[in-house]
Amino acid sequence: xxxxxxxxxxxxxxxxxxxxxxxxxxxxxxxxxxxxxxxxxxxxxxxxxxxxxxxxxxxxxxxxxxxxxxxxxxxxxxxxxxxxxxxxxxxxxxxxxxxxxxxxxxxxxxxxxxxxxxxxxxxxxxxxxxxxxxxxxxxxxxxxxxxxxxxxxxxxxxxxxxxxxxxxxxxxxxxxxxxxxxxxxxxxxxxxxxxxxxxxxxxxxxxxxxxxxxxxxxxxxxxxxxxxxxxxxxxxxxxxxxxxxxxxxxxxxxxxxxx
Numbered sequence: 001x002x003x004x005x006x007x008x009x010x011x012x013x014x015x016x017x018x019x020x021x022x023x024x025x026x027x028x029x030x031x032x033x034x035x036x037x038x039x040x041x042x043x044x045x046x047x048x049x050x051x052x053x054x055x056x057x058x059x060x061x062x063x064x065x066x067x068x069x070x071x072x073x074x075x076x077x078x079x080x081x082x083x084x085x086x087x088x089x090x091x092x093x094x095x096x097x098x099x100x101x102x103x104x105x106x107x108x109x110x111x112x113x114x115x116x117x118x119x120x121x122x123x124x125x126x127x128x129x130x131x132x133x134x135x136x137x138x139x140x141x142x143x144x145x146x147x148x149x150x151x152x153x154x155x156x157x158x159x160x161x162x163x164x165x166x167x168x169x170x171x172x173x174x175x176x177x178x179x180x181x182x183x184x185x186x187x188x189x190x191x192x193x194x195x196x197x198x199x200x201x202x203x204x205x206x207x208x209x210x211x212x213x214x215x216x217x218x219x220x221x222x223x224x225x226x227x228x229x230x231x232x233x234x235x236x237x238x239x240x241x242x243x244x245x246x247x248x249x250x251x252x253x254x255x256x257x258x259x
Contacts, residue, residue: 007047011057013211037209040209043210047062049163051064070129077232085165093137098134101116108157126146154181160186162187166191176236
């Protein structure tokens, strides 16, 4: 059981020590990692995924529940408590979705086939492109693949820590992912350029020049801003899905108030 992960400072791109004592990520907390391209966002979550012990380019070290993680936990995929889903994550086994999830479930000691179908149902809440149980995983679109892997991490992998790298670029319903994942009690970290995701998370870690620059806790005013952005985002989603379906945009676009 993971109650918290502690990140100890490393070095920025100039080799200077980061200016924080430690960062604690607690169970049930949602965190976004934001900053310009090349600021070190992906390196930050990669350190978490690797449970780094000063052996990465950043020299950061991580503690799990205040302790140094064992080599087995760091290196054995069946023991690792972290699921990381990136923009480039792909499925290479040429099997059906049902078979793919079944293999993972059995590897995790789960023998109830219902979890496979529940995972497919959950994945379909995250994508506008329906995933069938007999769909070959090698031909799923990027959005379908990421949706399936997020659902898999939530239900089958049961990873207490989920790292999501720029899911807004994956063609999935990011609001649904954030909404459903917030109630799981997991540590969930988003690398994002999306203001909606950033404002929906409880904490933002700002990156610059390969280092943590600032940590911001969401304010009440930002909660209100997030709701306003969500209204606009809902309209954008409607327009996006109509465009995908080959329809003309008329009333929805005119009704948007950009003021």
